[in-house]
Amino acid sequence: MKIVKRDLPYEKVIALPKPKHKKPCRPSRLLHGLIRVLSIPDLIATKFTVNRIGMERLGKNEPCLILMNHSCFLDLKIASACLFPRPFHIVCTSDGFIGMNFLMRHIGCIPTTKFVTDLTLVRDMLHTTKNLGGAILMYPEASYSFDGTATTLPDSLGNLVKMLGVPVIMIRTYGAFTRTPLYNNLRARKVRVSADMEYLFSPDDIREKTAEELMAVLQERFTFDNFAWQRDTGVTVDHPERADGLSRVLYKCPHCLSEDGMQAAGIHLTCTACGKVYTLREDGQMEAADGHTEYPHIPDWYAWERSCVRRELEEGTYHLDIPVEIRMQVDMRAVYRVGQGRLTHDAEGFHLIGCADGRGVPQLDYRQKPLASYSLYSDYYWYEIGDMICIGDTKTLYYCFPQTGGDVVAKTRLAAEELYKLVRREKVRSRTCRTDDSIADTKTE
Numbered sequence: 001m002k003i004v005k006r007d008l009p010y011e012k013v014i015a016l017p018k019p020k021h022k023k024p025c026r027p028s029r030l031l032h033g034l035i036r037v038l039s040i041p042d043l044i045a046t047k048f049t050v051n052r053i054g055m056e057r058l059g060k061n062e063p064c065l066i067l068m069n070h071s072c073f074l075d076l077k078i079a080s081a082c083l084f085p086r087p088f089h090i091v092c093t094s095d096g097f098i099g100m101n102f103l104m105r106h107i108g109c110i111p112t113t114k115f116v117t118d119l120t121l122v123r124d125m126l127h128t129t130k131n132l133g134g135a136i137l138m139y140p141e142a143s144y145s146f147d148g149t150a151t152t153l154p155d156s157l158g159n160l161v162k163m164l165g166v167p168v169i170m171i172r173t174y175g176a177f178t179r180t181p182l183y184n185n186l187r188a189r190k191v192r193v194s195a196d197m198e199y200l201f202s203p204d205d206i207r208e209k210t211a212e213e214l215m216a217v218l219q220e221r222f223t224f225d226n227f228a229w230q231r232d233t234g235v236t237v238d239h240p241e242r243a244d245g246l247s248r249v250l251y252k253c254p255h256c257l258s259e260d261g262m263q264a265a266g267i268h269l270t271c272t273a274c275g276k277v278y279t280l281r282e283d284g285q286m287e288a289a290d291g292h293t294e295y296p297h298i299p300d301w302y303a304w305e306r307s308c309v310r311r312e313l314e315e316g317t318y319h320l321d322i323p324v325e326i327r328m329q330v331d332m333r334a335v336y337r338v339g340q341g342r343l344t345h346d347a348e349g350f351h352l353i354g355c356a357d358g359r360g361v362p363q364l365d366y367r368q369k370p371l372a373s374y375s376l377y378s379d380y381y382w383y384e385i386g387d388m389i390c391i392g393d394t395k396t397l398y399y400c401f402p403q404t405g406g407d408v409v410a411k412t413r414l415a416a417e418e419l420y421k422l423v424r425r426e427k428v429r430s431r432t433c434r435t436d437d438s439i440a441d442t443k444t445e
Contacts, residue, residue, distance in 0.1 A: 001073070001383060001384070002383055002384055003095065003098050003099065003334075003335055003383040003385075004098050004099035004333065004334040004335070005327070005334060005335055005336075005337060005385075006333075006334040006335075006336050006337070007336070007337045008336045008337070008338065009338065009339075009355075010328075010338040010339060010355035010363050010364055011363060013328050013330060013336045013338055014330070014396075016330050016331060017331075018330065018331070018395065019331045019332055021120060022105065023124065023127050024089055024105070024108065024110050024124050024127060024128050024132065024134075025105055025106065025108075025132075026087075026108070026132055026134065027087040027088065027089060027106070027107055027108025027134070028087075028106045028107065028108075029085075029087055031103075031106060031107050032080070032084075032085075032087050032088075032107070032108075033085075035076070035077075035080050035107070036080050036081070036084050038077075039076075039077035039080050039081060042074060042077050043077060043078075043081055043193075045188075046074070046175065046179060046191065046192055046193035047192045047193070048078065048081060048192075048193050048194065048195075049194045049195075050081065050082050050194065050195045050196075050197055051194065051195070051196050051197070052197050052198075053196060053197065053198040053199065054198060054199035055169070055197060055198075055199055057167070057199045057202065058167055058169065058199055060086075061133065062166075062167060063128075063129040063130075063132075063133050063134055063135060063136075063166045063167075064135045064136075064166050064167040064168065064169055065125075065129075065135075065136050065138065065161065065164055065166055065167070065168050065169070066079070066083070066088065066135060066136065066137045066138065066168075066169045066170075066171060067138055067139075067140055067168060067169070067170050067171070067200075067218070067222075068137060068138070068139055068170070068171040068172075068173075069139070069141060069145075069150065069171075069172055069173060069222060069224065070139040070141045070142070070143065070144055070145065070151070071144065071145060071173055071176035071177035071180075071226070072144060072176050072177060072179065072180040072181070072182065072186055073180065073186055074176050074179065074180060074193065075139070075173065075176065076090070078171070078173055078176065078193065078195055079137050079171060082171055082195060082197045083135070083137070086135055087108065087134070087135070088108060088134065088135040088136065088137050089108040089109065089110055089128050089132075089134050089135065089136045089137065090107070090108060090109045090110065090136075090137045090138075091109075091110050091112055091121065091125070091136065091137065091138040091139070092104065092109040092110065092111060092112070093111070093112065093113070093114050093142075093377075094111040094112065094113055094329065094332070094397070095329060095335065095383075095397070096109065096111075097109070097111050097332045098329070098332055098333065098334060098335055099332075099333070099334065101332040108134070110124050110125065110128065110136070111332075113392070113393070113394050113397065114142045114143060114375075114377040114390070115142055115143075115154075115373040115374060115375045115376065115377055116372070116373055116392075116393055116394055117156075118394055120394070122160065122163065125160070125164060126163070126164065129164055129166050140153050140154065140157050140218070140222070141153065141222070142154075142375070142377070143375070143377060143378070143379070144182040144379070145177060145182070145226070146182065146183065146248075146249050146302070146410055146413070147227075147249055147298055147299045147302035148177050148178075148181065148225060148226030148227045148298065148299060149224065149225050149226070149299045149302075150222045150223055150224055151375065152374060152375045152417055153215075153218065153219060153222055154374065155215070155374070157214075157215060157218055158210075158211035158212060158213075158214040158215030158218065159211045161201065161206060161211070161214050161218075162206060162211050162214065165203055165206055165207070166203065167199065167200075167201065167202055167203060168200045168201040168206070169197065169198065169199055169200060170196075170197075170198050170200045170221055171195055171196070171197050171198075172195060172196045172198075172221070172224070173193065173194070173195045174193065174194045174195065174196075174229060175191045175192055175193040175194060175229075175235065176193050177226040178191045178226055178229075178230050178235060178237060178284070179191040179193060182379075182380050183245040183246055183248045183249050183380060184241075184242065184244055184245050184246075185244070185245060185380065185381050187239070187241065187244070189237050189239045189242065190237075190239075191235060191237065192235075200217070200221070201214065201217075225299055227284045227285070227297060227298050227299055228297070228299070230283060230284040231283050231284055231285055231297075234283070235283075235284075236282040236283060237282055237284065238282050240266060240267065241265075241266055241267075242267055242280055242282075243264045243265065243266060243267050243268055243269055243279075243280040244264055244265060244266070245264055245380065246264040246269050246280060246298075247262040247263055247264040247269060247407050248264075248380055248387065248407045248409060248410055249298065249302060249410055250262060250264075250269060250286075250298065250301050250302070250305075251305065251406070251407040251408075251410055251411060252304075252305050252308060252411075253271040253273060253274060253276065254294035254295060254301065254304065255271065255274055255276045255294065256271060256273050256274035256276070258271060258273035258274065259406065259411070260273065260405070260406050261273035261274075262407065267279055267280050268280070269286070276288060276289070276290065277289040277290075278293070284298070285297060285298075286298060286301070302410075305410070305411070305414060306414045306417075306418065309411060309414045309415050309418055310418045310422075312415075313347065313415065313418055313419055313422055314422070316347065318345075318346060318347070318415055319344070319345070319346045320343070320344060320345035320346070320408065320411075320412055320415070321342065321343075321344045322342070322343055322344075322402050322403070322404050322408060323340065323341075323342055323402075323403040323404055324340070324341055324342065324343045324352075324354070324389075324400040324401055324402055324403055325337070325339075325340060325341075325386075325400070325401040325403055326338050326339055326340065326341045326352070326354050326355065326364065326398060326399070326400060326401075327385075327398075327399040327401070328396060328397065328398055328399070329392075329396070329397040329399070330395070330396050330397075335383075335399065338354075338355050338364070339354055339355040339356070340354055340355075340403070341353055341354015341355060341362070341364060341400075342354060343389065343400045343402075345412060345415060345416070347370075347419065348367075348369070348370075349367060349368050349369045349370045349372070349419075350366075350367065350368040350391045351366070351367050351368075352364065352365075352366045352367075352391065352398055352400065353365050353366075364398075366391070366392070366398060368391045368392075370416075370419045370420055370422075370423040371420060371423055371424060371427075372393075373391075373416065373420070374417065374420050375413065375416060375417050375420070376389065376390075376391075376412060376413040376416035376417070377389075377390040377391075378390065378409045378410075378412060378413045379409075380409065382399070382401075385401065386401045386402075387401065387402060387407070387409045388400065388401055388409070389402070389408075389409060389412055389413075
């Protein structure tokens with residue numbers, strides 16, 4: 001899938017008029033019917049089936065919120081098959097509108113910015129359920145999974161469910177990630193795909209439960225492990241290039257601890273620093289050629305990498321400093337390539353500089369604090385351009401494409417998530433200490 005791209009100087013991009021907000025409109029039944037038809041080949045190829053649980057409780061035209069796990073590009077086709085003939089709105093990242101604004105709006109898409117607090121999105125969703133009586137499909141994880149497990153959910157999800165007050169449906173897929181994992185550039189494998197479509201909360205359930213109780217249920221339902229599912233159900237993937245791109249996820253060697261030498265090709269993952277070779281077996285498990293496999297299960301390897309990043313942050317040794325190509329989004333017309341720059345990330349957050357003027361002075365100087373986002377919008381082979389790290393806010397997004405060797409995207413996402421947790425925890429601790437001191441002072445008086 002491609003995106004409209006334009007080369008434009010930074011000063012001209014920031015001078016472009018800002019797009020006016022438009023409320024969601026009713027989705028076109030014709031376009032949804034077309035999506036359904038276009039989905040048929042992939043659904044047949046995967047022998048797709050859906051198991052409906054309690055769905056008789058949902059009225060034919062009753063507004064609802066549909067929450068779905070996010071595995072791959074096949075997700076929308078799966079949702080279309082599960083929900084047909086019910087038209088539905090889709091919460092969609094704003095870059096999906098570029099060059100297709102009119103079409104996306106009439107499909108029923110609602111634009112948003114990933115991992116950023118977006119009050120406009122909340123208002124649009126309320127308008128959709130209250131005024132349009134529509135169903136809304138939302139991927140609360142926001143981004144595709146890197147390691148086949150659930151990505152971080154926003155803490156505000158329980159509050160959103162309370163605010164909307166409409167029935168909540170969950171669609172959970174099986175096999176979709178295994179068919180086209182993101183690290184493998186969404187290359188399709190021969191895997192059967194199925195889904196559970198379950199009526200999760202009624203309006204009465206939502207009124208009776210607190211936001212925290214609703215969130216606890218959602219956290220439990222959004223707990224899964226696609227590699228464990230593949231292993232335990234006996235699903236085999238004999239694709240000869242099934243390990244291609246795996247070094248994007250498993251970027252650190254557990255044997256020599258190098259982060260600069262992992263290379264993945266064919267069915268093998270090799271550390272060029274120490275020479276250790278691993279094979280990605282047909283059951284999705286890793287196996288070392290020397291007989292000692294530190295982490296046979298890919299999510300365990302990824303979790304170990306997360307713990308290493310967290311330790312670096314706690315010890316103050318974590319630091320990212322890379323040259324990047326910078327593209328910007330300020331409207332729905334194009335993503336603008338504005339030049340070269342440098343992206344750094346440390347305990348203070350992100351800092352992006354670049355787009356130097358004739359005297360070599362950077363015109364772009366953007367900082368993003370750790371608490372600005374609970375995760376990071378990062379992707380592999382984004383719109384066929386390259387691996388990408390995105391920072392910014394609801395007005396301007398900066399897409400940074402690393403121009404250096406090594407796979408840094410996954411580590412940077414892990415660092416952003418762990419840094420958010422650490423800073424937030426420290427902030428809560430500090431607030432608690434001040435409250436305790438205040439109580440102690442009052443007692444002394």
